[in-house]
Amino acid sequence: KILILDFGSQYTQLIARAVREANVYCEIIPFHKEFTYEKGLKGIILSGSPFSVNEENAPNVDIADMIQHIPVLGVCYGAQLTAKNFGGRVDKSNKREYGRARLEVLKEDQLLSGISKGSQVWMSHSDSIVTLPDEFEITAITESIPVAAFKKMTTDTCPLYGIQFHPEVYHSTEGKKIIHNFLVNICGCSQDWTPASFVHETVEELKKQIGNHHVIMALSGGVDSTVAATLISKAIGNRLHGIFVDNGVLRKDEFQQVLDTYKTIGLNVTGIDAKDLFYDEFKDKTDPEAKRKVIGRLFIDVFQEEAKKVAGVKFLGQGTIYPDVIESVSVHGPSQTIKSHHNVGGLPDTMHLDLVEPLRYLFKDEVRKVGLEMGIPADMINRHPFPGPGLAIRILGEVTAEKVALLQAADDIYIKALKSHNLYSQVWQAGAILLPVKSVGVMGDERTYEFTVALRAVTSVDGMTADWAHLPYEFLAHVSNEIINNVRGINRVVYDISSKPPATIEWE
Numbered sequence: 268k269i270l271i272l273d274f275g276s277q278y279t280q281l282i283a284r285a286v287r288e289a290n291v292y293c294e295i296i297p298f299h300k301e302f303t304y305e306k307g308l309k310g311i312i313l314s315g316s317p318f319s320v321n322e323e324n325a326p327n328v329d330i331a332d333m334i335q336h337i338p339v340l341g342v343c344y345g346a347q348l349t350a351k352n353f354g355g356r357v358d359k360s361n362k363r364e365y366g367r368a369r370l371e372v373l374k375e376d377q378l379l380s381g382i383s384k385g386s387q388v389w390m391s392h393s394d395s396i397v398t399l400p401d402e403f404e405i406t407a408i409t410e411s412i413p414v415a416a417f418k419k420m421t422t423d424t425c426p427l428y429g430i431q432f433h434p435e436v437y438h439s440t441e442g443k444k445i446i447h448n449f450l451v452n453i454c455g456c457s458q459d460w461t462p463a464s465f466v467h468e469t470v471e472e473l474k475k476q477i478g479n480h481h482v483i484m485a486l487s488g489g490v491d492s493t494v495a496a497t498l499i500s501k502a503i504g505n506r507l508h509g510i511f512v513d514n515g516v517l518r519k520d521e522f523q524q525v526l527d528t529y530k531t532i533g534l535n536v537t538g539i540d541a542k543d544l545f546y547d548e549f550k551d552k553t554d555p556e557a558k559r560k561v562i563g564r565l566f567i568d569v570f571q572e573e574a575k576k577v578a579g580v581k582f583l584g585q586g587t588i589y590p591d592v593i594e595s596v597s598v599h600g601p602s603q604t605i606k607s608h609h610n611v612g613g614l615p616d617t618m619h620l621d622l623v624e625p626l627r628y629l630f631k632d633e634v635r636k637v638g639l640e641m642g643i644p645a646d647m648i649n650r651h652p653f654p655g656p657g658l659a660i661r662i663l664g665e666v667t668a669e670k671v672a673l674l675q676a677a678d679d680i681y682i683k684a685l686k687s688h689n690l691y692s693q694v695w696q697a698g699a700i701l702l703p704v705k706s707v708g709v710m711g712d713e714r715t716y717e718f719t720v721a722l723r724a725v726t727s728v729d730g731m732t733a734d735w736a737h738l739p740y741e742f743l744a745h746v747s748n749e750i751i752n753n754v755r756g757i758n759r760v761v762y763d764i765s766s767k768p769p770a771t772i773e774w775e
């Protein structure tokens with residue numbers, strides 16, 4: 268295992284993902300959190316940071332002590348902190364360095380082994396290391412900075428390296444190789460953390476954690492809950508009781524299709540048709556927050572009612588993933604607002620159930636790989652995200668069964684077309700939105716006065732920021748025609764060209 272000490276850089280999670288991609292397990296912890304040098308801990312990576320090492324309250328750690336135990340690699344701020352702590356000097360550079368730089372390797376050591384001449388690296392810093400401590404050696408430079416990489420020469424401790432650039436970002440073309448070198452050449456990691464080994468180990472741990480007890484779990488048809496449930500099911504079989512609720516605002520035929528898939532995977536899931544209950548409560552509700560609250564509340568009611576029917580339940584399964592639980596370091600000061608853990612299930616504590624969260628340490632792409640490893644159909648694994656409140660937040664204004672049917676029909680045409688034109692996997696999320704706008708149209712000789720549908724498709728990495736997807740005009744023309752010709756009640760289709768921010772992905 269590798270520990271990544273987070274000093275608040277926006278790229279810290281990318282370091283973790285790069286390490287995991289090399290099949291080495293790692294965890295991110297805030298820099299000030301205590302840890303032990305347990306067996307199996309092979310190395311430490313110090314992240315970047317929005318701070319300057321020369322600021323008064325700059326975050327600091329005892330690197331000299333760390334290298335008494337295991338190898339350390341400092342990245343950006345981590346490298347500057349290393350230089351400073353051992354007696355070097357870091358100054359504000361007269362030239363800020365952001366973006367592309369070319370690395371000139373002076374000494375091909377274990378860290379920089381195999382890196383090409385002039386390799387592109389990505390910089391993001393305004394301080395520079397100007398003098399290294401005595402017992403350190405410069406191993407690479409760039410045109411604009413005198414110290415791009417260094418190592419500690421003395422061998423009385425474990426190895427210590429620093430790099431000024433960010434190897435974890437996409438634009439550092441050989442960054443992954445450098446991280447690999449650190450993990451394998453320097454820390455001696457064995458690269459055996461694979462989806463298969465994760466499944467094996469997790470199932471064993473779940474067996475121990477759950478014992479002979481029963482687990483209930485709300486399933487949504489989404490990737491995370493499906494993969495989590497499958498792991499739990501592998502451990503305890505039908506003592507997992509999944510509950511999948513039809514809230515009346517799922518996609519067309521989704522309820523049945525998802526239940527069928529669960530059956531294929533072998534999950535013990537009960538489908539609950541609660542459509543009417545939801546439709547009753549949607550009446551006269553037009554405010555987005557009011558709609559969301561109704562859905563949240565009813566869902567919990569239905570779930571608890573079902574849960575009561577399962578005797579002797581001790582655990583609640585959840586599909587919480589790593590980005591939901593990483594403690595982040597605030598950029599406003601290390602001692603302020605450290606976010607606390609939160610889980611995504613939203614089910615009340617009053618149920619007095621212990622949590623089972625087998626995906627707690629996985630990133631989304633890893634969840635997908637684990638899912639495929641367990642034989643979950645690729646269709647299910649590669650589904651776009653779909654919001655908990657479903658189509659209710661894509662029908663602006665009051666939600667009725669009729670409007671749901673209209674939107675389901677339009678959305679189905681759109682999503683199927685994305686798939687058949689091989690565009691589905693190129694966008695991060697897509698869906699149709701039913702606007703509370705009627706306009707005049709003409710069909711044959713007849714005047715129409717019908718609803719408008721907006722199509723939304725975005726590219727994104729994590730849903731936090733997003734750009735509208737530049738879908739081909741021919742494709743949009745095709746979908747528009749299909750919807751207007753096939754869905755009675757819709758006579759106009761528009762395409763949403765707003766990015767997030769300032770817009771959001773969903774309209775409500």
Ligand code: XMP
Binds near residue numbers: 559652773
């Ligand atoms: P926004 O609209 O905030 O959406 O840009 C970002 C991502 O979050 C999804 N979303 C939700 N997911 N429950 C969910 O499970 C919700 O209440 C919810 N609201 C938005 C949205 O679909 C997008 O992927």
